[in-house]
Amino acid sequence: MTGVNAPSTLSSRIADTLVLDPAAPFLEFEGEWRTWGQLAMTADAVAAHVPVPGTRVGVLLRNRPAHVGLLVGLLRAGACVVTINPSRGVDRVRADLASLGLPVLAGTPDDIVAFAGEAGDGAVAAGEISETGSLAGDNDGIVTRLVLTATDLGEPVSVTGRLPDDLGVLRPGVAVEMLTSGTTGPPKRIPLGYEMLLRGLVGAKHYESNQDDTPRLRSGVAIVNAPLVHMGGLFRVLQCLHDGRALCLLERFALDTWADAVRRHRPRTISLVPAALRMVLEADLDPAIFATVRSVISGTAPLSPDDAEAFEARYGVPVLVSYAATEFGGGVAGWNLADHQQYGAAKRGSVGRAHAGCELRVVGTETFEPLPPDTEGLLEVRAHQFGDGAGWVRTTDLARLDADGFLWIVGRADQAIIRGGFKVIPDDVRAALERDPRVRGAAVVGRPDARLGAVPVAAVELRTAVDADEARAVAEALRADAARVLAAYELPVEIRVVDALPRTPSGKADLGAVRELLATPDQNQNRDQNQELEH
Structure with missing residues (x-):
């Protein structure tokens, strides 16, 4: 299998997890389960078509089982996954693909036909995939880009087109080029390294009482309702792969579907962005749905302390706010249950303390010199995801840090x-x-x-x-x-x-x-x- 010996320890961890118990359930989608073995079949088929580690592969990424298989296979092979968001619209996606010049493109057949553009740009033209898998495209009739399509886990992976003679710039060691959400300006792609993501996954144990890191399949089912094309959803799936945990994948957050998943799978932890948390709060659900839930993790946007407190009062579940950024490959600060129980009332509105191995400081907006506690300035982070000896990274977040290490985000300097x-x-x-x-x-x-x-x-x-x-x-x-x-x-x-x-x-x-x-x-x-x- 080409590319499986990539030096990334994240790739090795994925490989170890995939073979633990092929018959065990891995992913539920729309009421149907797929196994770890079916995931491995798709992942192996995809990995076999990565020519060398670091090959940039575009993925039209949605919250569906086939896309999880494509993603896992590419990471298994040490490829550089370039996330492409289909929800940005046909014209913008086609322009994005044309500018990227990727040697390999992956997605479901419908998305490839819809988004891959006109035949003359070296992509698949709508309706021109033949029954035999041949593909019309460039002047010689063959597309000089390899196209991988999958319909579900365990189903055959179709291959059309061909690799260009020039694979372009290789990105060895880069797992994902993640397209940011573009909430403050034009979206841009952030390179996230394999080692960086692995460090972030280990750091996420901040929220868990069981720190055992042995590769094994764990009990329980995680509910993934955040988009895989953004950091929250991607990180959640990687957590499941790293920890050997089954997941229930939702195509999007819908209150009834989500509540049914919580009711059936009885998770200990759930993740809700602030907008979704407010929807759940307003729905006034039966608190019994949350009988097994010990905490709600909330991030990506500011959450009102009033909403957090109202959620806990209504459903009896504490809300643990986190602070993360795509650039850090995950979280760098947040609450855990112990801190919440001891400091929740006194540190109202805080996003918690630095994760293990991370450091936080606040500097002047003009001098960039470190400021004393409880002084507002620009937040700087030294994240363990970047490895030993990493320097301080200046954010555009205005923040204050108290003497106990609790962090408050008070705004964005660039806004x-x-x-x-x-x-x-x-x-x-x-x-x-x-x-x-x-x-x-x-x-x-x-x-x-x-x-x-x-x-x-x-x-x-x-x-x-x-x-x-x-x-x-x-x-x-x-x-x-x-x-x-x-x-x-x-x-x-x-x-x-x-x-x-x-x-x-x-x-x-x-x-x-x-x-x-x-x-x-x-x-x-x-x-x-x-x-x-x-x-």
Whole structure:
């Protein structure tokens, strides 16, 4: 098998886990189970077509069993997986594929046909995969890109096209080029190394009482509802592979399907992004569903302490907030149960303490010198994922760190809005708007302004639908209430009530989409509020 002897210890760990018990259940999807043996069959078939470790392979990645098999096979072979998000739309995905120039592309047959572009660019043309597997494409009729397709775990992997003579730039040691969610700007790909991911997986034991790292199949079923194309979902699947744990894969988060999975599989830990956690909280589910659940892990976006406390009060399950970033290949800080029990009330709103092997510090926004405890500045991280001797990595998060090592994220430096010389932190404005019980979620961005440079504007999603007149009244009331806790320059010049906030697949508010939504002012709101500011 080509490529299976890649030096990565993550690849070796995957190989060890795949052969422990082929008949044991591995993945449930839409009520049907697949075994570890079926996963191994697909993974081995995929790995055999990786020419050398470090080959960049694009994967049109969805939350389906076939995609898990493609992903595992490529990592098993030491390939560099380039994640491609099908939910970004056909035109953008085709442009992405054309710019990447990947020698190998993988996905399901339907996605390959839909997204691989026109025949002339060296990709599969829609409808041109023949019954024999031949493929029309370049001038000579053969596509100079290898195309791997899978339909399910344990089913045959189809191979069409051919490898180009030039494989392009190899990325040995890089497991994944992960496309970020693009919540603050254009998405970009972050290289995540095999060793980096393995260190992150070991560090994730921060949340567990059992620190045994012996390769074996463990009891219990993990529920994976985050998108595999983003860090949360990918990391969760890698955890299951590393720990030898079965998983229930959900194509997307849907309240009823998710609740049914929790009810049937009785997990000890569940993961919910803040938007999903609020949906569960509002649904007022039977607390008996959570009888076996000891904790909820929540990350990817700010979570209101009010929501965390309300969830625990209603369902009896503590919410353990975590802090992670794609660049770190997983979490670097978070709560565990022991800290929650001892410090939960005293450290309200914190995202926890550094994981084992990680270090945190806060530096001045201009001097970049370390600051004393409880002083706001830029967060820097020295993550164990980067290995011994790693330097400090400066984030764009504004934070404070107390004397006990607890971390608070107070905003994003790169999202700050400078309004006539005054700095507005969007998260402060968002939190003020979300205090109102009518508000399900809010997003605040800056809008260019000829007089002031930029002004804050907000989109607000309510818990119940309202008509246009009611929406205007709610917006006025929200602004008046926010004025009680915000300075005049922090108040949004426009608050627009929307049916639903645009969100990324990982559940974060899509700030780029919000900017587009609010790019054209509501002249009535904007004029009235500018007049108030001038007074």
